[in-house]
Amino acid sequence: MLKLVQDSPIARKLGAFIDLSPPDFALLRKLHERRRRFPVGVDIIHQGQSDREAYVLARGWACSYKLLPGGTRQIVDFQIPGDFLGLRSMLFRTADHNIEPVTEIEAHVVTKSDIEDTFSRSPRLATALLWAASRDEAMLVEHLINLGRRDALQRVAHYLLELGARLRLVGLGSKAGYDCPISQYLLADVLGLSAVHVNRVLRQLREQGLLTFRDGKVTFDDFAGLVALAEFDLSYLDQDGPLFRR
Amino acid sequence: MLKLVQDSPIARKLGAFIDLSPPDFALLRKLHERRRRFPVGVDIIHQGQSDREAYVLARGWACSYKLLPGGTRQIVDFQIPGDFLGLRSMLFRTADHNIEPVTEIEAHVVTKSDIEDTFSRSPRLATALLWAASRDEAMLVEHLINLGRRDALQRVAHYLLELGARLRLVGLGSKAGYDCPISQYLLADVLGLSAVHVNRVLRQLREQGLLTFRDGKVTFDDFAGLVALAEFDLSYLDQDGPLFRR
DNA sequence: CGTCGGGTTGATAACTTTCAAATTTCGTGG
DNA sequence: CCACGAAATTTGAAAGTTATCAACCCGACG
Numbered sequence: 001m002l003k004l005v006q007d008s009p010i011a012r013k014l015g016a017f018i019d020l021s022p023p024d025f026a027l028l029r030k031l032h033e034r035r036r037r038f039p040v041g042v043d044i045i046h047q048g049q050s051d052r053e054a055y056v057l058a059r060g061w062a063c064s065y066k067l068l069p070g071g072t073r074q075i076v077d078f079q080i081p082g083d084f085l086g087l088r089s090m091l092f093r094t095a096d097h098n099i100e101p102v103t104e105i106e107a108h109v110v111t112k113s114d115i116e117d118t119f120s121r122s123p124r125l126a127t128a129l130l131w132a133a134s135r136d137e138a139m140l141v142e143h144l145i146n147l148g149r150r151d152a153l154q155r156v157a158h159y160l161l162e163l164g165a166r167l168r169l170v171g172l173g174s175k176a177g178y179d180c181p182i183s184q185y186l187l188a189d190v191l192g193l194s195a196v197h198v199n200r201v202l203r204q205l206r207e208q209g210l211l212t213f214r215d216g217k218v219t220f221d222d223f224a225g226l227v228a229l230a231e232f233d234l235s236y237l238d239q240d241g242p243l244f245r246r
Numbered sequence: 247m248l249k250l251v252q253d254s255p256i257a258r259k260l261g262a263f264i265d266l267s268p269p270d271f272a273l274l275r276k277l278h279e280r281r282r283r284f285p286v287g288v289d290i291i292h293q294g295q296s297d298r299e300a301y302v303l304a305r306g307w308a309c310s311y312k313l314l315p316g317g318t319r320q321i322v323d324f325q326i327p328g329d330f331l332g333l334r335s336m337l338f339r340t341a342d343h344n345i346e347p348v349t350e351i352e353a354h355v356v357t358k359s360d361i362e363d364t365f366s367r368s369p370r371l372a373t374a375l376l377w378a379a380s381r382d383e384a385m386l387v388e389h390l391i392n393l394g395r396r397d398a399l400q401r402v403a404h405y406l407l408e409l410g411a412r413l414r415l416v417g418l419g420s421k422a423g424y425d426c427p428i429s430q431y432l433l434a435d436v437l438g439l440s441a442v443h444v445n446r447v448l449r450q451l452r453e454q455g456l457l458t459f460r461d462g463k464v465t466f467d468d469f470a471g472l473v474a475l476a477e478f479d480l481s482y483l484d485q486d487g488p489l490f491r492r
Numbered sequence: 493c494g495t496c497g498g499g500t501t502g503a504t505a506a507c508t509t510t511c512a513a514a515t516t517t518c519g520t521g522g
Numbered sequence: 523c524c525a526c527g528a529a530a531t532t533t534g535a536a537a538g539t540t541a542t543c544a545a546c547c548c549g550a551c552g
Contacts (some may be wrong), residue, residue: 147393148438192394
């Protein structure tokens with residue numbers, strides 16, 4: 001069972017920041033008690049809602065998004081195993097965005113008191129949580145830059161590379177590629193492009209021998225070339241191994 | 247002196263979230279001890295740097311940005327009095343972005359131990375800090391949506407409205423308008439547009455009687471019309487008065 | 493004065509969206 | 523096993539938005 005916890009996505013991720021101690025694992029194990037399953041397509045958190053519960057994604061993919069009056073939507077990001085869902089809405093009066101499973105997902109419930117417990121019992125783990133939140137924000141910033149200053153080709157390449165790096169961190173991908181259950185429509189909504197254009201860009205990347213996205217799999221055909229094209233520098237992910245050691 | 251602290255931008259801002267108690271003011275007053283001045287145009291934090299110090303902006307405007315290999319840059323956001331500078335880079339191995347004063351600024355130094363102190367001595371104030379951080383992230387998300395799904399006209403209108411709302415919160419603006427020391431070039435870099443296009447859009451907004459941005463002043467000529475055009479809904483700023491009361 | 497940064501404007505080029513339609517994929521029921 | 527319909531992908535053509543390039547203007551300042 002302890003081994004199970006060590007292999008969980010959240011432990012892998014936090015373990016990249018601090019060396020987790022046995023008591024830390026115990027706290028994490030407690031998180032694993034309340035596991036809940038959610039079907040595809042039904043919001044698990046939605047704008048305006050004010051219940052105070054967050055989750056750690058254990059299996060499957062989700063996405064956080066906001067709907068605009070015009071009917072369009074912007075996906076803020078996809079969440080993969082080990083990511084938090086709705087941590088910010090726990091602190092706000094009302095949730096300011098929606099979260100929806102992209103595949104069937106399983107998630108662990110995190111309550112406000114869990115967080116408070118963690119903060120009082122394990123400052124180290126608390127630091128790791130803050131680091132995780134900071135890292136989420138850094139990804140948000142990079143995403144902002146993607147939308148603001150990169151053209152569609154770079155944008156697609158950069159985002160798929162980032163997803164790859166995040167998945168590697170939790171053991172779900174490699175430099176060869178990864179399973180990616182998102183449609184071109186979803187990719188369009190996260191990248192601020194139209195689905196049609198995403199399709200064209202994917203073709204271009206494929207024809208240039210850089211990457212193939214087909215049948216729910218992203219394959220990096222030329223990792224180095226892709227990194228160069230996207231000007232991808234993963235230092236913003238801050239994942240070069242534990243910063244604080246025991 | 248106590249009065250001075252209560253009127254400080256940071257106290258005004260946090261006061262919108264919790265009713266601050268006298269001990270809270272005392273802690274905030276401590277923050278006000280180390281005040282430092284920085285000239286225009288010289289980075290106070292830059293990418294890759296790893297000293298661990300953050301600031302609370304007391305006077306003037308700053309901006310956080312990232313440079314891209316091509317020579318372009320994306321401004322992540324402008325910071326106004328009461329905002330934190332570099333809180334995230336304190337937690338990261340190395341800063342992942344730059345911060346540069348837009349005007350001459352004065353800022354209060356915040357160290358890691360200040361934060362730890364606050365967390366242990368005043369859980370209420372700590373909550374307020376987390377709220378402030380969450381609010382920053384919510385603004386980042388809204389900014390992302392701006393870049394991803396709004397055209398240039400809405401984008402400019404929305405951002406200038408947001409700045410107005412933020413400035414009102416710290417007593418530096420009204421629904422009539424505010425002083426805004428940023429050039430059209432800077433506005434272009436924060437909105438992911440070219441300076442030329444920003445100029446055209448500003449002209450359009452002016453000619454439609456919506457807003458005037460001239461001589462360092464933003465004037466809302468038709469606040470309601472502007473809100474409608476930008477589909478501006480400030481609930482994401484979560485500033486409808488203290489959530490937690492004493 | 494002369495220069496320099498910021499603002500303004502016009503013309504052209506590039507990129508991306510929109511609209512429309514064909515094709516493929518895939519789950520489901522016959 | 524095949525047929526069918528819905529959803530996702532693919533492609534072309536036209537329209538729209540924004541960037542780029544190139545001037546010109548203006549006030550601040552040495």
